[in-house]
Amino acid sequence: MNRVVKMIGATDFLALALAAAIAMLTKFGFESEQRTWGPLELSYPQFGLIVAFIWWWMLALFETRDARILGEGVEEYRRIGRATAVTFGVIAVVSVIVKLDFSRGYIAVALPIGLVSLLGSRWAWRRWLRKRRAGGDFLTGVLVVGNELSAQRISAVFAADPGSGYRVVGRWDPDTFVRGNDVNPKSIHPGLHDAVAHNGATAVMITDPQSLGTQGVRSLSWELDGVEILVSPHFVDVSPERVALTYLSGEPVIRLDEPQFARAGGLAKTTFDRVIALLLIVVASPVLVAAAIAVKVSSPGPVLFGHQRVGKDGKPFTMWKFRSMRDGADQELKDLLLESGAADTPLFKIENDPRVTKVGRFLRRTSLDELPQFFNVLTGSMSLVGPRPQVPEEVSLYRGLESARLHVRPGITGMWQVSGRSNLEWDEAARLDLYYVENWSMLVDLVILWRTVGVVVRGDGAR
Secondary structure: HHHHHHHHHHHHHHHHHHHHHHHHHHHHHOOOOEEEOOOOEEHHHHHHHHHHHHHHHHHHHHHOOOOOOOOOOOHHHHHHHHHHHHHHHHHHHHHHOOEEEOOHHHHHHHHHHHHHHHHHHHHHHHHEEEEEHHHHOEEEEEEEOOOHHHHHHHHHHHHHHHHEEEEEEEOOOOOHHOOOOOOOOOOOOOOHHHHHHHHOOOEEOOHHHHHHHHHHHHHHHHHOHHHHHHEEOOOOOOOOHHHEEEEEEEEEEEEEEOOOOOOHOOOHHHHHHHHHHHHHHHHHHHHHHHHHHHHHHHHEEEEEOEEEEOHHHHEEEEEEEEOOOOOOHHHHHHHHHHHHHHOOOOOOOOOOOOOOOOHHHHHOOOOOOOOOOHHHHHHOOOOEHHHHHOHHHHOOOOOOOOHHHOOOOOEEEOOOOHHEEEEEOOHHHHHHHHHHHHHOOOHHHHHHHHHHHHHHOOOOOOO
């Protein structure tokens, strides 16, 4: 893994040097003798290399090449963004202090090109690394310190995401831990050292911190030198952005910020949704016209199908789609659900639905049937990203926290659509939607939109 980190560092510098070169050529061309002004008169190739080095060094300072976050995606990209912002903040401050004058247009070109190059390079590395990890390379063996049930749960989590790079290699029972007292705590039981060595573990995950006593967790970090220590909290489905370690009267506590559903309905998201929806309608207008014609000539009935769905705060609205079924198909739904045994679940799906037309099947497979929902976004009844809107009959089957989905506008796409679409069971789909509602951020929306493109192109889970 150390070699991979060095290779990523090298590609980072190449990407930044390339951005500096493109900025120079864009601003000054090939023949320019332009130089910076002030105490240091540098040619722009020299200035560009200095900027690239400072940027590259900031990436290291913000630990963007930490092996523990490589391949993780969002956290890695967030650190790159912070390092980039600080880099150009430092350059601006230093230029004022030493009175160094340089082309602002040069920086205006270098900044976006460098950032896009970095993110593109890291995205390619992430795909390569996750593929290798799924194949058994660069794995971190985890020894679970906890009961058998917790070990099974952690094993299932890692098995569901083979590209994470973690796998459970063994379990150590904390009941064998020899506890000391607060005055003179004893060392960790030697059996844990033996278990780490025997299983070849390079990480220890504690699933029950209380079982190790008041000094146990602290002792682990001292006595298991070179072993990564992970602590699994008792709460789940909480975004790291909502979790902060703080101290109250000297006592370490974990603080959870309030759910973010209020911000998910704010002005920033609403404006973004409507602007992007309008642009997409304009760009996709030829496709909209072609799809409408295909629906009209392929089967009798209206071009659009308006379906009653439950929106924000439980208010009903009409969701528009291109009609993909034969006219009057709604009247057949109840009997088909009873026949398929899906009438009592809040995610009504019918395998090989006989009501779907040939054109409708193509529209569904390519997700073109959902294009009219951009008009729902324009009118404010839907968002680009959010929980999938459900029909009143499905909402009536909610039994617990599922109703929290209704705190935000439903979306054309969402977390469960990019995580399996129609292949997911209701419990998992609801869990993903609730995670989105509680942990919303603009970055999450952008990531989901990006992943939606890949899902639609591949046709994953479409019916």
